[in-house]
Amino acid sequence: MPRRDATLQASTADLIERIALFFETEGFSRIGGRIFGRLLLADTAMSLDGLAADLAASKASISTETRSLERRGLIERVGKPGDRRVYYQVASELPIPTMSVRLERWRRFSRLLEEAPADIARGSTVVRRRLDDTLAAHRYLLAEFSDALERWHRRRGSPRQA
Amino acid sequence: MPRRDATLQASTADLIERIALFFETEGFSRIGGRIFGRLLLADTAMSLDGLAADLAASKASISTETRSLERRGLIERVGKPGDRRVYYQVASELPIPTMSVRLERWRRFSRLLEEAPADIARGSTVVRRRLDDTLAAHRYLLAEFSDALERWHRRRGSPRQA
DNA sequence: TTAAAGATTCAGTGTTGCTTGAACATACTG
DNA sequence: CAGTATGTTCAAGCAACACTGAATCTTTAA
Numbered sequence: 001m002p003r004r005d006a007t008l009q010a011s012t013a014d015l016i017e018r019i020a021l022f023f024e025t026e027g028f029s030r031i032g033g034r035i036f037g038r039l040l041l042a043d044t045a046m047s048l049d050g051l052a053a054d055l056a057a058s059k060a061s062i063s064t065e066t067r068s069l070e071r072r073g074l075i076e077r078v079g080k081p082g083d084r085r086v087y088y089q090v091a092s093e094l095p096i097p098t099m100s101v102r103l104e105r106w107r108r109f110s111r112l113l114e115e116a117p118a119d120i121a122r123g124s125t126v127v128r129r130r131l132d133d134t135l136a137a138h139r140y141l142l143a144e145f146s147d148a149l150e151r152w153h154r155r156r157g158s159p160r161q162a
Numbered sequence: 163m164p165r166r167d168a169t170l171q172a173s174t175a176d177l178i179e180r181i182a183l184f185f186e187t188e189g190f191s192r193i194g195g196r197i198f199g200r201l202l203l204a205d206t207a208m209s210l211d212g213l214a215a216d217l218a219a220s221k222a223s224i225s226t227e228t229r230s231l232e233r234r235g236l237i238e239r240v241g242k243p244g245d246r247r248v249y250y251q252v253a254s255e256l257p258i259p260t261m262s263v264r265l266e267r268w269r270r271f272s273r274l275l276e277e278a279p280a281d282i283a284r285g286s287t288v289v290r291r292r293l294d295d296t297l298a299a300h301r302y303l304l305a306e307f308s309d310a311l312e313r314w315h316r317r318r319g320s321p322r323q324a
Numbered sequence: 325t326t327a328a329a330g331a332t333t334c335a336g337t338g339t340t341g342c343t344t345g346a347a348c349a350t351a352c353t354g
Numbered sequence: 355c356a357g358t359a360t361g362t363t364c365a366a367g368c369a370a371c372a373c374t375g376a377a378t379c380t381t382t383a384a
Contacts, residue, residue: 011279043286058374095299117173124205137257144310152302220344
């Protein structure tokens with residue numbers, strides 16, 4: 001029974017675990033969630049084996065899950081001079097990609113409705129109207145939300161005064 | 163090998179299946195997604211055994227999944243005079259609950275960050291700042307989105323001119 | 325080129341959770 | 355009351371997926 005690295009505070013490990021549980025309900029694997037949680041609370045970028053040791057998981061899992069998290073824009077890879085390992089850190093403009101991923105999901109559903117063949121609701125005005133209404137709401141809310149995201153980005157995005 | 167009811171058009175069955183696949187990525191079961199898809203495209207409310215026959219699934223599954231969908235506000239039960247069965251239909255103000263469910267998920271994550279014990283990032287300004295920024299973004303976007311939802315509701319919610 | 329570290333892929337194992345038939349509960353009808 | 359229709363719960367089978375150790379690939383250093 002491998003133990004988690006002792007350098008991790010109990011409260012930190014706790015929060016990481018809760019984040020992982022949350023991520024699990026969002027379609028990630030538990031380890032994926034742990035990685036994200038660990039990086040979110042990390043003072044500095046971490047290497048693959050650092051994560052593996054820290055989270056008591058195999059390097060195979062870390063490798064797979066980091067790639068998945070990266071593809072979804074939640075984390076990014078960085079290098080360190082004089083070190084050939086790859087380091088991972090939370091995406092620099094974190095809120096944007098997080099929300100963008102969610103936006104993308106909605107769009108997929110909207111597209112699904114749009115693609116509904118014309119013949120599907122033929123003869124049934126009630127269905128046709130329901131689909132139209134739903135689609136209209138999605139369009140409206142998606143647009144509003146994109147705007148808000150854009151606004152936030154402009155308001156906060158530029159100042160890189162670390 | 164039970165077949166799907168022949169009264170369902172092929173294109174309709176197809177769309178239902180794609181909706182079900184989408185719902186699966188959203189944390190529902192496949193059958194749950196099928197039920198929602200079927201009801202979304204249904205001209206009229208459907209009974210439990212109607213759904214079971216139509217979707218070639220057991221009544222047990224339909225019973226479980228309808229309850230889950232109802233709890234999440236996506237469908238609702240209605241009665242028909244002179245019939246003791248329970249009928250299901252898509253929620254009347256569909257877009258609202260759909261979006262509300264999503265909002266609720268975000269709020270859960272925000273709460274997770276808020277509950278992060280103070281000691282967690284002590285000594286690390288970079289972590290503290292990252293958490294603060296993320297939380298600020300979430301608060302901003304959640305507020306904006308709630309407003310938009312409210313606006314939509316007011317704009318569209320009242321006219322019940324069926 | 326070889327040696328070695330670092331990262332990825334693969335095949336196997338275990339766990340989770342969906343789905344179902346059957347048993348059970350409830351409520352209506354005559 | 356008995357009989358029946360309707361809906362829910364339960365235990366078990368099964369499929370899907372996460373996770374891992376080992377093998378493989380890639381890159382760097384000497």
